[in-house]
Amino acid sequence: MAHSPFSPGVAAGRLDADAYQDNFSDLHPALDPHEALVAADRCYFCHDAPCITACPTDIDIPLFIRQIATGTPDAAAKTILTQNIMGGMCARVCPTETLCEEACVREMAEGKPVLIGQLQRYATDHLQAQDVHPFTRAAATGKTVAVVGAGPAGLSCAHRLAMLGHDVTVYDARSKAGGLNEYGIAAYKAPDGFAQAEVDWLLKIGGISVEYETALGADISLDGLRAQFDAVFLGMGLGGVNALAIDGGDRDGVLDAVDFIADLRQAKDVSALPVGRDVVVIGGGMTAVDAAVQSKLLGALNVTLAYRRGRDRMNASVFEQDLAASKGVRIMTHVAPVALHGNGSVREIEFEYMNDDMSGTGQTVRIAADQVLRAIGQTLEGDVLPALDGGKIAVNATGQTSVDGVWAGGDCAAGGDDLTVTAVAEGRDAAMDIHARLTA
Structure with missing residues (x-):
């Protein structure tokens, strides 16, 4: 007989309504314009800034902070999004305290870094609120790419490919896009439906269609995708x-x-x-x-x-x-x-x-x-996949797998550190390599 997932002592409604509201509100409330200017003013705008090296997506952090300091947050957002199209979510969930902020000269000198993550959120939120997309598509190439998985790696890859003029079809096993950003992080890190709002905004680039409730192995096959598309990117994460x-x-x-x-x-x-x-x-x-x-x-x-x-x-x-x-x-x-x-x-x-x-x-x-x-x-689920390395898909530096015309990135690929920001970088870099192959 199947077990219930709950023990008798497991119950709902243990707190009053106000407590739930407080407990699941924003972990780090957004900076207001004055707070952002004060925080930006602490940056030394270092040449060869160590914070850039510490960022997996290589964002020019001193530049975007200078743009905030000079009253142009939308320009700052474009600087961020050029390197990391999911900069809004990464500003909320990225462990900046062990990456860019740990490398900040202010942190090393004073023990109090510049609030890089919160400044990144300030800039990207400001631009997203304008309901515009800062990038436009290049001329159509006539090439098509399949992306499996609508998580950070897949969406990053899809956006960059679409921006470069390719037509992209994204397949995801769930009923919503976003991957771990939608389903796998604490609610207090991205409340108020931010994950879906960011997906909707990202898709405004055009050239991307999403097929939901379509899983690799059950509904589509790798061989089928290779026959139908000019390239394939696997970014479906870990299902087991x-x-x-x-x-x-x-x-x-x-x-x-x-x-x-x-x-x-x-x-x-x-x-x-x-x-x-x-x-x-x-x-x-x-x-x-x-x-x-x-x-x-x-x-x-x-x-x-x-x-x-x-x-x-x-x-x-x-x-x-x-x-x-x-x-x-x-x-x-x-x-x-x-x-x-x-x-x-x-x-x-x-x-x-x-x-x-x-x-x-x-x-x-x-x-x-x-x-x-x-x-x-x-664990990675699936039988007919490219060669594995330690239970994940083996890839080279640009995400190419053992199967010609197939790239991979994010949690399903070997070598990463299971961070949203790293998955975004891997999706972006694979897209650039796919583009080079398709336009050679």
């Missing part, structure tokens, strides 16, 4: 989730963190989402932190994030870890789950303490848990 292979791992109350976050992102009323009293999230990445923090914001009494290594080995940034702690999430390190206990539904989770070398100590601890969220990594 690693299993929790422990005793009792299939008990009621055990969910995938990505599904939990997706349900929350698509909910019209977050107060209707069930959450446990004692929630345990297993994992150490951004998804784990997002799931843990949002569990707390939904009203969970106790939330524990459990990771098998030390905090210095967590994929989630220090900022994200500190955010979780500030919201009341308990972070347990050097523990690995060994069993879930309960009569049908999970009631407790048992961990073994781990050494630094990942060997077990033999010592265990049990903690209460009526909801367990798995955030232990995702």
Whole structure:
């Protein structure tokens, strides 16, 4: 008999309406014009600025900040969007504290960097509010490209190709475009429907059609796309989730963190989402932190994030870890789950303490848990794919795969660091390589 995904202790409506409104409001409120000018004035406008090198999309950060400082935020936005067409979302979700802002000279000298991420948001939001698109299409080339996956990599690739005059068809397995930007990040990072608004704005370039609920393998094939189009870009992300292979791992109350976050992102009323009293999230990445923090914001009494290594080995940034702690999430390190206990539904989770070398100590601890969220990594789904490297599609520096005429980027491709900004860069660079091939 199929299990219910919920334990008896998992319930909705734990908080009052005002609390939900506050908890899921914007994590970083937008700068007003005066605040933006003050923040921009702190930039040294460095020559050979280290912040540019630290940006995966190579945005000319001193230039766009100077443009804000001189009262031309739309020009600043175009500087950003020329390199990163999803600069608005990246300004909200990119770990700037470990990238451009960590490299900022102000950070190194004073411990307080220029607010690069918030300034980027100020500029891109200002332009997007004008309801115009800053780029126009080149003359039609007559070439067609298929893009599989309407996430950051796929949309970035599609936009650049369309701008260069190619006709692009994007296929996505879901009913909305956006990929992880729409389904996979914390609601408080991009509230008020921003992900879809950015997609709608991006598509104004023209030359891009989107086919929804169309999955590679089930509805379309790679061979079929190669026969129909002049080039193919694969950016479908990772569809599978690693299993929790422990005793009792299939008990009621055990969910995938990505599904939990997706349900929350698509909910019209977050107060209707069930959450446990004692929630345990297993994992150490951004998804784990997002799931843990949002569990707390939904009203969970106790939330524990459990990771098998030390905090210095967590994929989630220090900022994200500190955010979780500030919201009341308990972070347990050097523990690995060994069993879930309960009569049908999970009631407790048992961990073994781990050494630094990942060997077990033999010592265990049990903690209460009526909801367990798995955030232990995702896997690539699909049988007929180009050659793989470590479970992902093998690519060269420009995204070419082992199959002629097929490129890949984003989370499904090997070598990246699973960041939105990196996926955008990989999609853009693959588009430029595709364009060079198609116009040679």
